[in-house]
Amino acid sequence: xxxLAKPKLHSADAPRNALGYTRRDYEGAISTLCAGCGHDxxxxxxxxxxxxxxIEPHKVAKLSGIGCSSKTPxxxxxxxxxxxxxxxxxxxxxxxxxxxxxxLLYLGVSGDGDSASIGIGxxxxxxxxxxxxTYIVENNGVYGLTKGQFSATADKGSKSKKGVINSDSPIDLxxxxxxxxxTYVARSFSGDKEQLVPLIKGALRHGGPAFIDVIxxxxxxxxxxxxxxxxDYVREHNAAVNRLDVILPKAQIEASYPPGxxxxxxxxxxxxxxxxxxxxxxxxxxxxxxxxxxxxRQALGEIVTGLLYVDSSGQDMHTHLNTxxxxxxxLGDAYLCPGSKALEALNATLR
Amino acid sequence: MSTPAIQHxxxxxxxxxxxxxxxxxxxxxxxxxxxxxxGVPVAPRNIFPSNIQGLPTWYEVRVSxxxxxxxxxxxxxxxxxxxxxxxxxxxxxxxxxxxxxxxxKPLPPxxxxxxxxxxxxxxxxMCNEEYEDARQRQLFxxxxxxxxxxxxxxxxxxxxxxxxxxxxxxxxQLIKANVNALRLGYDYAKQHLPCPIGLxxxxxxxxxxxxxxxxxxxxxxxxxxxxxxxxxxxPITPSTSVIEAFSSYCRKFRTDPDNGRARYAxxxxxxxxxxxxxxxxxxxxxxxxxxxxxxxxxSLMQEFFGLAYFAEIPAVIVDVQRGSPSTGMPTRTQQSDLxxxxxxxxxxxxxxxxxxxxAHECFxxxxxxxxxxxxxxxPVFVLxxxxxxxxxxxxxxxxxxxxxxxxxxxxxxxxELEAGKDxxxxxxxxxxxxxxxxxxxxxxxxxxxxxxxxTRNPYAKYSExxxxxxxxxxxxxxxxxxAKDLVPAPILTKAAQPTHVGVIYYGSTAHAMAxxxxxxAADGIHVDTLRVRGFPFSDEVxxxxxxxxxxxxxxxxxxxxxxxxxxxxxxxxxxxxxxVLHYDGSPITARFxxxxxxxxxxxxxxxPIGQPQRKVAS
Numbered sequence: 001x002x003x004l005a006k007p008k009l010h011s012a013d014a015p016r017n018a019l020g021y022t023r024r025d026y027e028g029a030i031s032t033l034c035a036g037c038g039h040d041x042x043x044x045x046x047x048x049x050x051x052x053x054x055i056e057p058h059k060v061a062k063l064s065g066i067g068c069s070s071k072t073p074x075x076x077x078x079x080x081x082x083x084x085x086x087x088x089x090x091x092x093x094x095x096x097x098x099x100x101x102x103x104l105l106y107l108g109v110s111g112d113g114d115s116a117s118i119g120i121g122x123x124x125x126x127x128x129x130x131x132x133x134t135y136i137v138e139n140n141g142v143y144g145l146t147k148g149q150f151s152a153t154a155d156k157g158s159k160s161k162k163g164v165i166n167s168d169s170p171i172d173l174x175x176x177x178x179x180x181x182x183t184y185v186a187r188s189f190s191g192d193k194e195q196l197v198p199l200i201k202g203a204l205r206h207g208g209p210a211f212i213d214v215i216x217x218x219x220x221x222x223x224x225x226x227x228x229x230x231x232d233y234v235r236e237h238n239a240a241v242n243r244l245d246v247i248l249p250k251a252q253i254e255a256s257y258p259p260g261x262x263x264x265x266x267x268x269x270x271x272x273x274x275x276x277x278x279x280x281x282x283x284x285x286x287x288x289x290x291x292x293x294x295x296x297r298q299a300l301g302e303i304v305t306g307l308l309y310v311d312s313s314g315q316d317m318h319t320h321l322n323t324x325x326x327x328x329x330x331l332g333d334a335y336l337c338p339g340s341k342a343l344e345a346l347n348a349t350l351r
Numbered sequence: 352m353s354t355p356a357i358q359h360x361x362x363x364x365x366x367x368x369x370x371x372x373x374x375x376x377x378x379x380x381x382x383x384x385x386x387x388x389x390g391v392p393v394a395p396r397n398i399f400p401s402n403i404q405g406l407p408t409w410y411e412v413r414v415s416x417x418x419x420x421x422x423x424x425x426x427x428x429x430x431x432x433x434x435x436x437x438x439x440x441x442x443x444x445x446x447x448x449x450x451x452x453x454x455x456k457p458l459p460p461x462x463x464x465x466x467x468x469x470x471x472x473x474x475x476x477m478c479n480e481e482y483e484d485a486r487q488r489q490l491f492x493x494x495x496x497x498x499x500x501x502x503x504x505x506x507x508x509x510x511x512x513x514x515x516x517x518x519x520x521x522x523x524q525l526i527k528a529n530v531n532a533l534r535l536g537y538d539y540a541k542q543h544l545p546c547p548i549g550l551x552x553x554x555x556x557x558x559x560x561x562x563x564x565x566x567x568x569x570x571x572x573x574x575x576x577x578x579x580x581x582x583x584x585x586p587i588t589p590s591t592s593v594i595e596a597f598s599s600y601c602r603k604f605r606t607d608p609d610n611g612r613a614r615y616a617x618x619x620x621x622x623x624x625x626x627x628x629x630x631x632x633x634x635x636x637x638x639x640x641x642x643x644x645x646x647x648x649x650s651l652m653q654e655f656f657g658l659a660y661f662a663e664i665p666a667v668i669v670d671v672q673r674g675s676p677s678t679g680m681p682t683r684t685q686q687s688d689l690x691x692x693x694x695x696x697x698x699x700x701x702x703x704x705x706x707x708x709x710a711h712e713c714f715x716x717x718x719x720x721x722x723x724x725x726x727x728x729x730p731v732f733v734l735x736x737x738x739x740x741x742x743x744x745x746x747x748x749x750x751x752x753x754x755x756x757x758x759x760x761x762x763x764x765x766x767e768l769e770a771g772k773d774x775x776x777x778x779x780x781x782x783x784x785x786x787x788x789x790x791x792x793x794x795x796x797x798x799x800x801x802x803x804x805x806t807r808n809p810y811a812k813y814s815e816x817x818x819x820x821x822x823x824x825x826x827x828x829x830x831x832x833x834a835k836d837l838v839p840a841p842i843l844t845k846a847a848q849p850t851h852v853g854v855i856y857y858g859s860t861a862h863a864m865a866x867x868x869x870x871x872a873a874d875g876i877h878v879d880t881l882r883v884r885g886f887p888f889s890d891e892v893x894x895x896x897x898x899x900x901x902x903x904x905x906x907x908x909x910x911x912x913x914x915x916x917x918x919x920x921x922x923x924x925x926x927x928x929x930x931v932l933h934y935d936g937s938p939i940t941a942r943f944x945x946x947x948x949x950x951x952x953x954x955x956x957x958x959p960i961g962q963p964q965r966k967v968a969s
Contacts, residue, residue: 058799061636061791074801074813081791083635084803085628086658092583092625096632096640097791099581099616104636104792122628125621317618324612328580329637329790333757335614336578338604340751343576347748350562351387 018054026050026057028078032071038190038216038231039069039138043076045193046107046136049200050077053248055105061097062107065090065119068145069111069138069216077107088119091126091135095317098131101327102318105204106133113143116152116171123173127180127209132316134203135182135211137173138190140218141229148221159226174308175294177211178287183311184210185290187304189234190217194243199307201246205271207314215303239297241282241306245274268314275307284310354466357447358549361391361416363427365500365550368440369493370433372404378493379410380743381518382500385511386414387563387745390555394420394862396742396938401588401681407436416557420709420745421863422738422938428550430496437462449548451496451503470544472499477535491532498536505547507554508537562710562748566739567643569710570669571596572749573717574641575604578757579667581640582617583629585648588681589737590671593643623648627655627666634665635802637790639721639757641667646675646688649695656730657696658804660827663777663786665724665760668692669717669733671740674936683936684737686858687908692732693886693916699824701831703731703838704886708861709739711746716839716884725760727834728788736907738859738938761787768797776800777823778809784830831887838885841892844868846877852952853899854880854931855892857913859938860905866941867948876949878903886916893921896928901955903948905931907939929955 014022026047031040050060057079064070066087073082085093094108108126115123115137126135141154148161152171159165177185184206188196196214203210215234217223223230228237242263249270263284265273275284283289290309297304324331357363367382369375376397383395394413400406413423428449431440444450446466452458454471463469474495478488501508512530519525540546570593574582584594598617605614620626626642633640644652649670659666672688674680695702703723705716717733724731761781763774768789774797777786786809789798800811806823808814846868856864861882868880881895896902896917904914911930918925931947933939 056795058792058795063632079796079799081789081799082801083632084801084805085631086654086804089624089628089655092620092628093632093635095618095625096581096583096629096634097636098632099618099629100633100636100638100640101792121621122625125625129618318616321616321618322612323616324607324610324614328614328616329633331580331614333578336580336605336757337576337751340753342604343749343751346572347560347562350564350748351558351560 017051019056021051021057023047023051025079026077028073028075031075033068034220036219037068038140038218039072040075041190041193042136042138042196042214042216043072045196045200046076048193048197049204052197053201053204055204059103060105060107062109063090063094063097064109065111065114067111067114067143069109070114072138073107073109088114088117089122090114091119091122091131094133095126095129095131098133098317100329102132102323103327106131107204108133108135110135110137112137112139112141112151112153112173116173120152120171124176124180127177127182127211130181130209130315130317130320132208132318133210134200134206135209136200137211137213138216139173139213139229140216140222141227142218142222144218144221155228158228159224161221161224172294172298174211174213175291178291178294178309181209182211182309183208183313183315185309186211186307187213187215189215189238189305191231191235192238192305195240195305198244198246202244202267202271202273202307202310205246205267205269206310207268208311208316234303237301237303239302239304240278241280241293241304241308242278242284243276244307245276247272247274265310265312267312273307273310278306284308287311354447356449356468356549357427357445359427360551360553361414361555363550364411364413364423364425365428365430366412366426366440366443367410367430368433368436369408369410370435371400371402371406371408373493374490375408375410375432375493378497379412381494381511381514382497383412383743384514384563385501385506386412386552387558388510388514389507389552390558391416391552392418392420392557392745394422394744396422396738398937399682407433414552416555418557419862419866419941421866422940424940424942430500432496449550451500468548470503470548472496472536472539472544477539481535491528494529494532495536498533499540499544501533502537502540502546503544503548505551505553508533558745560748561745563743563745564710565592565741565743566707566710566713566735567592567671567741568596569713569749570643570717570733570735570740571598572600573714574667574721575600576714576751577639577718577721579639579641579721580615581629581633581638582615582642583620583626583633583640584617584642585620585623585626585644587623587645587648589673589741590643590645590648590669592741593669593671623651624655627652627668630666631655631659631664634659634724639665639667639725641669641721643669643671645671645673646679646691649688649691653696656702657698657700659730660696660700660702661804662802663728663788664802665728666730667717667720667724667733668730669735672734672736680936682737684859684938685908685934685936686734686736686860686906687912687934688734689908689912689916692734701887703727703729703834705731705733705838706857706884707733707735707739708858708882709746710744711749713739714749719839722758723834723837726758726837727785727830728760729830734858736859761785763787763789763793763798765794768794774798775809776811777807777826779826779829782829783833784826784828785833786826835887835889838887838889840889841884841895842882843891843895844880844882846879847872848877850877850879851900852878853895853902854878854905854948855883855895855902855913855917856880856905857883860907863939863941863944864905867944870941870945871948874949876952878948883913888917888920892917893923896921896923901929902927903929903931903951905939905944907933909934
């Protein structure tokens with residue numbers, strides 16, 4: 001892999017957001033992933049979501065582990081600090097970063113190997129700890145960089161490119177996230193930007209642990225017949241429960257939908273989630289219902305997508321720790337050091 | 352009794368044999384502190400099992416007006432409160448020593464020794480008479496034996512009484528009950544036993560301004576003073592109390608007076624990997640962050656140490672060393688993580704290490720570690736151990752200079768970026784190997800970079816080019832050399848007479864070494880000593896070795912880790928460095944060190960004054 005700088009060409013009439021930025025300002029280096037990789041579509045969706053939400057790029061910290069998916073933070077948000085850490089350990093590094101500065105937006109990008117295999121412990125604990133983050137797993141069921149081994153999300157019975165049948169049970173990260181305490185849980189498909197972009201937007205504005213499982217086919221190692229993470233298979237088995245629109249509080253646009261088909265959720269920061277029901281009568285505030293629905297549909301071989309669960313109360317790790325409003329990394333000496341007098345008083349108690 | 356009873360004033364060792372979980376610790380501490388209040392130095396040590404309740408535990412108090420704070424070895428008086436260990440406790444008493452015990456239940460003569468003085472008090476019977484509640488009977492029994500010891504050792508009752516008043520200030524009922532128990536024991540001993548015995552404590556003026564505290568509390572306090580705001584940790588003996596102390600001092604000193612909110616964040620992680628991951632994430636994001644752990648945790652954190660080293664992220668690790676490898680001896684002391692910290696992680700890595708000798712330095716070096724970590728943008732290890740970490744000890748009072756400001760290292764600011772200053776995250780601008788860094792969120796369009804453990808060019812762009820890799824490695828080497836003069840300098844103690852023999856030691860060996868030096872000098876063996884306080888070693892360390900014919904390296908591990916490090920880093924002839932190794936889990940003693948050095952000098956025919964026969968030494 002080599003690093004490719006992206007040419008700085010701006011179209012004069014490119015659309016600008018409220019900050020005056022174009023979509024180009026949210027892009028990163030040129031991707032070095034395989035042509036057609038689902039991950040690149042997710043990167044594009046992240047760019048679109050941040051552009052749409054008028055997010056200042058330098059107020060985002062993007063972190064990842066190791067693997068194809070974990071390389072992608074280099075390919076979006078070039079003006080954000082990024083951290084490509086250790087395999088399976090993005091959640092702890094992100095947790096530490098979030099402790100240091102509660103005012104940035106934290107975007108964790110990981111893969112199915114990175115989160116469901118080597119990093120399942122850290123994934124689980126970041127969710128249950130309530131880290132305020134958007135945790136995206138780019139899920140292709142396969143190890144790309146090491147050429148095609150099954151990961152822990154590969155379905156039982158699915159076939160590898162070399163013809164090997166996977167005999168292990170799959171881990172469903174969305175179900176786990178629900179069980180572990182994530183307060184925003186979604187699933188989507190890298191090939192469906194219309195569904196994915198709003199889900200990312202909702203997660204970025206969520207204010208608590210938000211998890212998105214994005215099925216992202218590996219064109220090189222897992223896009224063949226017999227794979228359950230191929231473009232064709234996912235398109236055929238996708239069972240969306242809803243379609244989401246995210247509306248910022250400042251833009252009071254009321255979308256017009258047929259009555260009864262719309263559900264409105266106001267998140268902690270005032271952003272509004274508009275959910276259009278698709279097909280089933282699905283309640284995204286019912287955690288146990290969501291878990292049941294996922295299990296039932298999974299048994300039928302369907303991949304449930306959409307916003308599966310949202311709890312808009314907006315609690316996070318900093319609330320639990322009762323930390324001060326000002327980011328810890330900005331507290332000066334005077335706020336941190338008790339000084340010599342306090343030390344002398346302490347000495348006196350130790351004699 | 353044919354053996355004369357030991358007669359020692361202000362110089363003896365008394366050991367308490369207790370049952371774990373019986374509440375003896377605070378009574379024993381009361382005893383030790385009462386002696387300090389009389390101006391006589393003591394060195395208390397806990398010897399405890401990896402267990403919560405029911406197993407044997409010992410508390411040893413060395414009383415030493417001369418001020419020797421290392422473990423002495425041996426026991427002049429045993430307070431035998433644990434029937435389970437009776438036989439070996441009685442056997443451990445020096446000939447002519449004293450045995451104090453609970454005489455409620457009669458014991459056959461075969462359970463005693465002819466050559467010791469036996470002092471019995473019916474503690475259980477007295478407690479059963481005085482107290483209704485079972486727990487009270489247990490707890491006050493401990494206070495009662497302290498009262499009896501005060502009488503037996505001719506101590507000042509008022510000193511212990513005042514300690515109780517200070518400890519329970521505002522809780523009058525508790526003060527009354529404790530003083531009463533103390534008095535009961537004292538009075539009984541006065542009436543029924545030959546007070547005072549041959550071991551005595553006499554008021555002196557040898558404590559001065561010193562304080563008594565354990566090293567782990569001092570590390571926790573040092574982290575508060577050093578500006579740590581984030582701690583990620585996982586419980587492990589013997590380091591857990593570092594975080595407990597940090598937490599408690601934070602509540603005291605870092606709670607916002609206006610709204611009661613915390614100016615710190617402490618997260619108990621799911622394991623040591625997550626602990627160090629959090630520390631690295633926080634350090635990357637500009638907060639001062641640390642973890643505390645012990646050997647097994649150091650092993651688990653190895654991959655992350657390499658990342659932090661290569662990606663150049665500040666982190667502080669307090670490693671309270673214990674008996675290893677594997678689970679080893681989790682409640683016994685050792686200095687056996689030196690190599691696994693110095694070269695932690697795969698690939699070519701080197702880390703900055705600090706070696707505190709006592710609680711005073713646990714405080715000052717932990718605080719300093721945060722400055723060094725940010726100045727050098729790298730992990731810094733504070734290598735404490737169980738002996739100094741978990742035992743209260745006399746040490747110089749803590750000091751802080753209010754004019755001191757945290758050294759946040761080379762941070763590129765918004766203004767500098769705005770003014771167009773060139774920013775290369777891994778560019779050596781100043782020639783010291785230390786690059787500039789930006790904190791996430793500094794500037795909307797300038798100064799962002801992508802941090803990674805893979806190779807990159809000086810502008811933080813991914814690279815697989817060999818010259819980029821070599822540039823980086825050479826710069827990291829330069830940076831490590833810069834660290835040589837930033838870590839605390841070694842401390843040289845010259846012998847009273849010129850000598851060609853030296854001793855190098857570090858950490859908790861210090862107290863025993865000081866006493867060993869005096870012992871050797873009394874026998875006409877003079878050695879210069881050098882206490883190493885930091886790694887990388889400064890030039891002074893190598894010069895010390897170069898200028899001497901033989902140098903003993905005294906340490907508490909089996910494989911001579913400091914010696915290996917000296918040989919490797921200084922390209923020293925291994926024959927020149929003589930091992931003095933103590934690693935049975937007990938703290939090293941002056942007797943041991945002096946004996947080994949004296950024997951080795953005889954065997955090797957090394958003359959401290961540098962005669963030609965040293966040439967034939969092997």
